[in-house]
Amino acid sequence: MAQENDVIGLHFLELWRSNSKAAAAAATATTSTSSSSKEDAEFEEEPTELDTFNSSGMFSVVLSDKLSVQYPTVNLHGHDVGVVQANKPAPLKRLVYYFEIFVKNAGAKGQIAIGFTASGFKMRRQPGWEANSFGYHGDDGLLYRGHGKGETFGPTYTTGDSVGGGINYSAQEFFFTKNGKVVGTVAKDVKGPLFPTVAVHSQNEEVTVNFGKDPFVFDLKAFEAEERRKQQMTIDKISISQNASYEIIRSYLQYYGYEETLKQFDMASRSTVPPIALGQENGSSDTEITYAMNHRKTLRQLIRSGEIDDAFDKLRIWYPQIVQDNKSAMCFLLHCQKFIELVRIGKLEEAVVFGRTEFEKFYRLTEVHDLVKDCAALLAYEQPLKSSVGYLLEDSQREIVADAVNSMILSTNPNITDARVCLHSCLERLLRQLTACFLEKRSLNGDQGEAFYLGRLL
Amino acid sequence: MSLLWFVLGQLAEIESMGSSKKIITKEEWEKKLNDVKIRKEDMNKLVMNFLVTEGYVDAAEKFRKESGTEPDIDLATITDRMAVKKAVQCGNVEDAIEKVNDLNPEILDTNPQLFFHLQQQRLIELIRNGKVAEALEFAQEELAPRGEENDILQQSFLEELERTVSLLAFEDVNNCPVAELLDISQRLKTASEVNAAILTSQSHEKEILLRMLVDTYYIVCRYALEVQHILECSLMMTGKQIPSSQVC
Numbered sequence: 129m130a131q132e133n134d135v136i137g138l139h140f141l142e143l144w145r146s147n148s149k150a151a152a153a154a155a156t157a158t159t160s161t162s163s164s165s166k167e168d169a170e171f172e173e174e175p176t177e178l179d180t181f182n183s184s185g186m187f188s189v190v191l192s193d194k195l196s197v198q199y200p201t202v203n204l205h206g207h208d209v210g211v212v213q214a215n216k217p218a219p220l221k222r223l224v225y226y227f228e229i230f231v232k233n234a235g236a237k238g239q240i241a242i243g244f245t246a247s248g249f250k251m252r253r254q255p256g257w258e259a260n261s262f263g264y265h266g267d268d269g270l271l272y273r274g275h276g277k278g279e280t281f282g283p284t285y286t287t288g289d290s291v292g293g294g295i296n297y298s299a300q301e302f303f304f305t306k307n308g309k310v311v312g313t314v315a316k317d318v319k320g321p322l323f324p325t326v327a328v329h330s331q332n333e334e335v336t337v338n339f340g341k342d343p344f345v346f347d348l349k350a351f352e353a354e355e356r357r358k359q360q361m362t363i364d365k366i367s368i369s370q371n372a373s374y375e376i377i378r379s380y381l382q383y384y385g386y387e388e389t390l391k392q393f394d395m396a397s398r399s400t401v402p403p404i405a406l407g408q409e410n411g412s413s414d415t416e417i418t419y420a421m422n423h424r425k426t427l428r429q430l431i432r433s434g435e436i437d438d439a440f441d442k443l444r445i446w447y448p449q450i451v452q453d454n455k456s457a458m459c460f461l462l463h464c465q466k467f468i469e470l471v472r473i474g475k476l477e478e479a480v481v482f483g484r485t486e487f488e489k490f491y492r493l494t495e496v497h498d499l500v501k502d503c504a505a506l507l508a509y510e511q512p513l514k515s516s517v518g519y520l521l522e523d524s525q526r527e528i529v530a531d532a533v534n535s536m537i538l539s540t541n542p543n544i545t546d547a548r549v550c551l552h553s554c555l556e557r558l559l560r561q562l563t564a565c566f567l568e569k570r571s572l573n574g575d576q577g578e579a580f581y582l583g584r585l586l
Numbered sequence: 587m588s589l590l591w592f593v594l595g596q597l598a599e600i601e602s603m604g605s606s607k608k609i610i611t612k613e614e615w616e617k618k619l620n621d622v623k624i625r626k627e628d629m630n631k632l633v634m635n636f637l638v639t640e641g642y643v644d645a646a647e648k649f650r651k652e653s654g655t656e657p658d659i660d661l662a663t664i665t666d667r668m669a670v671k672k673a674v675q676c677g678n679v680e681d682a683i684e685k686v687n688d689l690n691p692e693i694l695d696t697n698p699q700l701f702f703h704l705q706q707q708r709l710i711e712l713i714r715n716g717k718v719a720e721a722l723e724f725a726q727e728e729l730a731p732r733g734e735e736n737d738i739l740q741q742s743f744l745e746e747l748e749r750t751v752s753l754l755a756f757e758d759v760n761n762c763p764v765a766e767l768l769d770i771s772q773r774l775k776t777a778s779e780v781n782a783a784i785l786t787s788q789s790h791e792k793e794i795l796l797r798m799l800v801d802t803y804y805i806v807c808r809y810a811l812e813v814q815h816i817l818e819c820s821l822m823m824t825g826k827q828i829p830s831s832q833v834c
Contacts, residue, residue: 377637387652429652556624556629561597564622568610
């Protein structure tokens with residue numbers, strides 16, 4: 129395939145390829161939780177139970193469900209605390225991490241603690257009594273953070289209380305709750321993985337832990353929503369031109385050739401209160417993205433309804449240079465789509481004939497072997513939609529072809545020097561910058577906290 | 587306010603963060619940008635959300651046809667909502683209240699703050715039209731009791747009420763301390779509050795997000811319009827004419 133001028137075609141082939149990989153991954157996934165390719169990057173292990181391997185098994189007893197711990201004997205001094213950590217450290221890549229304990233029995237002295245400790249913690253001391261550990265203790269309601277002396281923090285807690293401990297990555301704080309209400313926060317000045325930790329110290333104390341399998345007493349979702357709202361407040365103080373969003377939407381519609389929508393949008397925005405003055409601030413690129421809008425709209429419609437032959441005809445008349453080279457990525461995309469459409473309407477024999485004549489030339493090109501295989505595989509299934517190549521029959525595949533044609537036509541504009549300008553709309557560039565900035569910002573922060581993902585917002 | 591607004595705000599915040607502590611080469615950055623996967627589907631949804639929230643029914647209909655994106659709100663409800671918004675924007679508050687109650691009588695019942703703001707707007711319009719006696723009667727009979735009903739919001743209601751009534755005390759309303767109440771931005775603020783309340787009552791899952799986003803609308807809208815107002819004022823020949831009456 130001609131490499132130099134095929135930047136656009138190759139870009140969309142890559143897009144197809146990533147869809148194919150995602151579909152293949154989804155098909156072979158054994159876990160019930162399916163995640164988009166975005167969130168795979170965000171996947172982190174999280175605590176699910178207590179770690180019996182590492183705990184000070186001499187003093188406390190973890191029950192077989194690994195979610196309860198008891199202190200059976202009598203404690204003698206300050207170095208026989210029954211401390212247990214979770215099996216995994218708290219995950220970083222989210223806004224907040226939280227877990228809860230329920231005090232089943234406060235025992236003789238109610239010397240229970242909940243908190244966070246680092247991996248090298250001395251497992252015979254209360255969390256908070258050693259450096260790099262934090263603990264909220266039930267007997268005195270104090271917060272301990274690395275010294276023997278605690279600080280006034282919250283109420284004491286005892287049998288029947290649900291106490292929670294959390295890390296707020298946005299505010300870089302620990303927070304603790306009692307029976308659903310936040311009792312206090314303390315700055316998090318320790319880095320590195322932190323394990324949710326529970327401790328019992330006097331006879332007959334018993335505590336159960338909840339890492340999220342059951343609903344929390346504390347309304348975590350409301351808390352997260354409030355945190356996000358606080359972040360939003362800082363954004364409020366920045367004034368954004370009201371026109372900015374209109375310009376971006378307008379540019380998006382022009383770029384992808386949504387001509388009818390654009391007409392309605394323009395009409396409506398003229399009669400808004402107060403009227404929006406468009407096109408004055410950003411005059412330069414207006415003409416470039418309205419180039420050939422009518423043609424692009426027509427071709428998008430044809431491709432979205434599966435009429436590939438018509439699309440080809442129109443292209444041959446209007447933009448022959450795009451379909452000239454039979455071996456170009458663009459032609460490949462279109463031919464594959466035609467094949468897919470034939471399969472969709474059940475004309476399998478015709479599809480096979482078409483495939484034999486058209487795909488032959490593409491078989492020699494190793495770069496697209498995987499994609500040709502996917503197409504051919506459609507023939508193997510009685511119900512192709514349910515197979516791993518079912519994604520080809522979805523709208524998203526037609527969309528790739530339609531967007532590819534759109535970009536190619538934009539690139540035929542004699543005023544464009546670099547074809548790559550035609551690859552992304554302004555909105556897409558904006559979203560990429562935003563996502564990349566957020567990721568960078570987060571990595572500067574020790575990779576803690578939420579990133580920006582459009583999918584999550586939606 | 588739409589999700590797009592939220593997105594722009596995020597970007598603006600990053601831009602305003604000032605100097606960075608890390609140096610990244612252009613090639614590195616280009617690579618990071620390329621690694622980001624943005625789905626066309628998601629961008630379409632963002633655009634649809636914008637059209638729907640702003641109330642562009644016809645554009646949303648066309649966009650649905652042209653892009654195959656389904657709106658997350660029933661388009662039929664948009665026209666009703668927009669009618670209410672427009673009524674407030676033009677100062678026809680009684681009409682707006684009637685329409686809201688037709689749509690869903692619970693909205694105003696469960697939203698004392700919104701109802702108060704609508705009544706406050708009614709008062710403002712009476713004052714604007716010089717109906718002093720009617721305004722006073724309305725304030726005393728309709729608004730003051732509201733302030734007494736609701737304990738939590740009582741203080742702020744009564745303060746707002748006093749501010750509004752004080753408009754009557756000034757000869758030159760445009761230059762008095764509470765002149766902003768007569769400004770169109772006040773109408774827009776109330777209009778968007780109604781818009782948000784209707785949206786919230788109609789959609790189920792995205793309540794919190796929308797409410798969050800609408801909170802920003804007041805402040806940003808006010809800033810944007812203060813600038814616009816200053817421009818308009820500087821263009822106007824006389825100082826007596828009230829700008830808002832020209833718009834509807």
